[in-house]
Amino acid sequence: MDRRQFMKAGGFVTVSAATVGLPGCGGSSASTGPDTPPASGSSYKFPQSVASGDPKPDGIMLWTRVVPSSADDVTTSSSASNFSVRVLVTEADNAAALGSNTALSGTTVVDTTIPVLAEFDNTVRHKVTGLSAGKTYYYQFVAGDVRSKVGRFKTAPAKDADVAQLKFAFLSCQDWSINHWGAYSDLAGQSLDFIIHLGDYIYETVGEAFQTGAVETRHTALSLPNGTFKNGVSGAKYATTLADYRYLYKQYRTDSRLQAVHERFAFVAVWDDHEFSDDCWNDAETYSNGSYNATGGDNNHQTTRRRSANQAWFEFMPADIYFNNTTPDGYFNIRIYRELQFGKLAHLVMTDERLYRSDHIIPEAAPNPATGAAIGSIGSRYMAPETTLLAIEAQKMAGAKAVGLDELVFTSILGQVQRDWWKDTMKNSTATWKLWGNEVSLLKMGVDGTNAIATLLALQAVPTLASGIQTALASTGGNAAIAAVVVTALTAGASQATAGAAGMALATADAMGTSLPAAGVDAGLSSADAAIAAAAYMAAKAAAAGGLAAQVAAGAQTIAFGMIKPDVVAKKANSNFIPANLKAGLAPFFTKFVINADQWDGYNAERKLLMKHLKDNSIKNVVALTGDIHAFYAGTVHDDYNGTGGGTPVMVDLVTAGVSSDSFFSYLKDAVGSLSASLATLVYYPLTVPVTGLGDVVLNVNLLDYTLGKAAPTAASLAESLRVQLRGALAAKGVPETQLDGFTTTVLTGLQAAPAFTGQLLPLAGQLSSLNSNPWLKLANTDAQGYAVVTLTTAGLSCEFRQVNKLVGGNAPSASTLVAKTTTATVSKDVAAVTVSGS
Incomplete structure (x- = not known):
């Protein structure tokens, strides 16, 4: 097999080994030849900048995309020819050049030539080995006379190293088409070891209803090269082809703020659903309800589309994973679940909770008992009756067992192979903290x-x-x-x-x-x-x-x-x-409901099995880092939420809101009316606030947090919970940014004296809180955008949830007012509990 064929079978990854102290001696597994001549001249560019990922004690994965300067930044290269570029890595301090095109200075530990292949959309994935543990390096790609921006990464500590502290961020859900990406400006200024991205890096839909609200002006409208109309009539389209998915990654990665974060920190990334299809499982989409017969329901399977999504993710994510685009094995041609260790302090376990998961327990195509029509997403994935959910899960498990299959084969998120790997990895880990990069929340979120x-x-x-x-x-x-x-x-x-x-x-x-x-x-x-x-x-x-x-x-x-x-x-x-x-x-509605059965709540038996494994083996200090649901949560995961007293806490789940995606509260607010207008008050309360000189400002007071279990408010805390929403509403009415905070405070102070606020809204929030629906939830902020920063030591974990303010005149807020609120969740060593301050 020639080298080029080897690269194709292995996912076009090239490898070089650093040679410390000997300039220019880094070698590569790839070679150049007639089909990959060296780039020359100045007719090249790096439109998506550079990135790094999966830091190991001795290595890193480096990424870039380089195209002829005549090519459009996000469409297919105007040239189908292949060529080669250089990659340079140094341990010399290039902090002053970070994010610029300044030539990399200092002795290089890697200086090698690697191919750029048009068949992989001119993306480059180069693995460097032989580096020193726990050290900061700088890197740059060179195409002829053109240099990429300078990037930086930090290798992981040696596995046996005593590490005093790790600091990293975790984030998810960055919809290009709604709100703003100002959080990335804040994130770029942090001092971090690495970043965990938990998925929804792109959104496969364009023009969907939830993407038609206010968005920053710098994010222009998206237009898929191909795309398929949803339901055949809507103006919304979804990515269908490889070109569609590539287009989204390329467009998203043109944002200079996202580029700046990639340039500064190595990412450890997994996907969630939107990298393929909303609420997907295996290769199945859930836009339509699918079919239903005597054997149950099934969604529409799209194997080619799934393979295209897999390939685009691999091409654009600097992840050190297995991928084979030549295998005929359907869509199981990629493996993204993996582990990374950071000295004796932390073991990071990243899972894939889409590719191997079974269908939702209640199929969308199941008939509604009242109408006979397909039940749809409301009733299957959202607001699912808990007794029905558990009964069908038990039936599926019994059926699997009866024919000699894995008992959870029809009711699993992880699948048996990944589940066994997870259990073994957790059991055998010697690190103090076991961190789980977990796409969908483990916390029970229900309502009676x-x-x-x-x-x-x-x-x-x-x-x-x-x-x-x-x-x-x-x-x-x-x-x-x-x-x-x-x-x-x-x-x-x-x-x-x-x-x-x-x-x-x-x-x-x-x-x-x-x-x-x-x-x-x-x-x-x-x-x-x-x-x-x-x-x-x-x-x-x-x-x-x-x-x-x-x-x-x-x-x-x-x-x-x-x-x-x-x-x-x-x-x-x-x-x-x-x-x-x-x-x-x-x-x-006179029953108990699971609010989101697309999360682990919809796969209760497997969650119980995993928690039992942790409990039976005395595996402590397990903390899940979670995304997906566009809200900030913190709470304890129990061995059996349906057991006496809600079961025993075994681990902690910390959930970050989306970077920009519309909040979970906003989705439920829009959906609750289709359930029953009588239930709307469980989610929101419309409040009209007269503001001198501006007229009426209409707020939708978030009551969902109290229904889920947030502590009963005082008049002051209830008013304060409206600050971000009110500030955004005042900005939309033209209040200058320099006056927003003071104006908002004045309005909130007056609001607390309004009879309707104190006499109706405050008691309502208090009564909803008294439902005590989910006592394990210690933080619920369902109407937020932002990200989270974790500081980890041997003694404990501290997580800052950083909520950002809303748009101001079509732009992200300025740096001084970008972060609206910081809430801190703290976990102490050896205790499955979390305390929250600043909420």
Whole structure:
């Protein structure tokens, strides 16, 4: 086999060994010849700059793309010819030249010539070995007289090295077509050892609904070379061909801020779904629901498209992985799961959670019991009924076992081979910290629909109950406590006479110091209703210092949550407190839901198996670093979330929001209406804020965080949670950036005094928080963009979640105001727990 054929079979990777101290003696496994003549002259350019990846103690993967200067930066090269370029590496300090085209100075440890092949879109992937551990190097490519920008990387410490500290960032979800990439400007200024990218480096769709909001002006509209219209009629297209996927990587990589980060730090990258297709599994897309028959559902499989996505990712990511574009083995021609070690301190395990995963437990094509139509994404991947999910998972596992297959073959994210590798790697690791580069969150994120609906109905009843108490004051001599008893009795169905008698009976008992509930029973109330009446009486009485309005409110809330909520919880759709016109619509939601079954929540059995493995083998200090869901989360992963008390915490999951992708909150806000308008308050509350000189500003208050389990707010903290959204809204109305922060503070201060804010919104957030839906969640910020920075020592891990502000006049915020908020999650050695500050 000749050398060129070897490069093709091996994924066109060339290799050279550094020779420390001997200038120009680095050698290469590739050779040049007639088909790869040396580049000469000045007619070349490096439109996507340079990059490095997968730092080892002795090596690195280097990357660039070089084309004739006449070629467009992102389309196919205008020349189909091959040529060769030089790559230089030095350990001399070239910090002053970093990111510039200045000639690399100092003694080189690598100076070799490598081929550039048009069939791989003129990308270069060159592996350097023989380097020193824990050292910073600088590198540059040279094509004729043209130099690339200078890049930098740091090799990993020796595997047996005692490492005092590691500092790295992890990030994901950088949609070109929405919001801004200012986070990369902030990231480039950090002092880091490396960067972990958890996927959604590109988005395969162009013009999709979630990509049509505000975007920075420097990100021009994308236009796929080929593309396929989604559903055949929409203006949105999705990448289909190799040319489409290559185009996206090339266009994304033209952003100078992303280039600057690649130039400064080595990446350790994996993909998630959008590098191929949204919520994909194997080679299947989920844009359409697929088909369904007696054996179950199945999505549309697109093997050629999957192979194209694999190749483009390999061509443009500086990852030291296996890829073979000549193999006939379908789409399993690439392996991206791998491990890297950083001394005795950290072992990084990167997984692939798309290529080997099985179909979603509930197929999208499964018929909706109510309509017979395909259930679709809502009900299968999102807001999936937990009991149905677990039952179908159990059926699939039993079916696999019955025919002698791996029990999880139809219910796995990792697949058996990768799962066994993960288990062995974790068990055999001798590093203090086991870090898991994990694409989709391990944290359970659910909501009890029954409890949530009952809470919302009780809240909605408070104004009506308050009005009733206000009316009853006329017949009770203005006594709010007695009026609360009257309304309690009437709400329970008692007659006016019985209600009045009960009010007087409780007041008399109170004066005499006897039992209030007993007095209510003697007046004709049931024991349960008498207990609620007594509670309402005492609540109104206790609020007397706050005035009559406070007494009325206290009594109304006690009735709502003492009578209405428990009745709805017990009787569900049969409760008389549910309006007749809402019963049918709400009936399907009186159950527990998994919010996102595309995450590990949808593959519960495999998650339990992995956590059991960690627990049974006393594997401690495991922390997952996660992306995908466009939100900041921190919490503990349990061995069995459905077990007694929610199970035992085994490890920690830290989840970063997207760099630019629209937030999880924004997606759910747009989707909840299609479920039920009655449930919208679980996600958001529309709030109109009049602003002097600007008119009304409409905010969508994020209540999803409280529904998920965020601690009940104060008026000040609830107002502060609106700062980033309000600042962005004021910027959109033309407020100059220099005035934004002060203006925002003034509006938020005034908002806290608004009756609707303190009297309606604040109690609502508090009640949703009291659902205690996911007590293992210690941080939930579902409406954010940004990234995370980890500082790791032997004693503990500290993670800064850096949330960025929104667009200002079509641009990313300036450097001084770019970062809106920093929240810190801390994990101590040997303790599966996380504490959060600054939230």
